[in-house]
Amino acid sequence: MPGTARLFLVLGCIATLFAVVLGAFGAHGLKTRIAPELMQVYRTGVEYHFYHAFGMILVGLAAFHLPESACLRGAGWAMLAGIVLFSGSLYLLSLSGLGWLGAITPLGGVAFIAAWGLFAAAVIRTP
Numbered sequence: 001m002p003g004t005a006r007l008f009l010v011l012g013c014i015a016t017l018f019a020v021v022l023g024a025f026g027a028h029g030l031k032t033r034i035a036p037e038l039m040q041v042y043r044t045g046v047e048y049h050f051y052h053a054f055g056m057i058l059v060g061l062a063a064f065h066l067p068e069s070a071c072l073r074g075a076g077w078a079m080l081a082g083i084v085l086f087s088g089s090l091y092l093l094s095l096s097g098l099g100w101l102g103a104i105t106p107l108g109g110v111a112f113i114a115a116w117g118l119f120a121a122a123v124i125r126t127p
Contacts, residue, residue: 004076005060005063008056008057015052015080018053022091026039026042026043026046030042038093039094042091042094045090048087049083052079052082053083055075055079059076059119062123069122079115082108085105085111088108089104090105
C-alpha cells in the first residue's frame with residue numbers, strides 16, 4: 001500500500017471516529033447544557049468534521065492511483081487543518097461561549113476550499 005494512501009486512510013478513519021464521538025457527546029451530553037444557538041454551532045462543527053473526515057478517506061483511496069501527487073497530499077493535509085481550525089473552533093466556541101473563537105473559523109473554511117481545489121488539481125494533472 002502506498003504510504004500516502006495508508007496515511008490518509010488512517011487519519012481519515014481516526015477523524016471519523018472522533019466525529020462520531022463528538023457528535024454523540026453533543027447529542028447526549030450537551031443537548032440540555034448549552035443554549036440552542038450554541039448547540040447549532042456545535043452541530044455545524046460535527047457536520048463539517050464528518051464531510052472532511054470522509055474527504056481524507058477519499059484522498060487515501062485516490063492515493064492508490066496517484067501515490068506521488070503533491071497536490072493530493074496537500075489536499076489531505078488541508079482537510080485535516082480545516083477540521084482542526086473550522087470544526088475545532090466551533091466546538092470550543094459552543095462550549096466556552098467565547099465569541100472571538102469565531103474569528104478562527106474562516107481560516108478552517110479556507111483550508112477546506114483549498115483542500116478540494118488541490119484534490120481537483122491532482123485529478124486534472126493525472127496523465
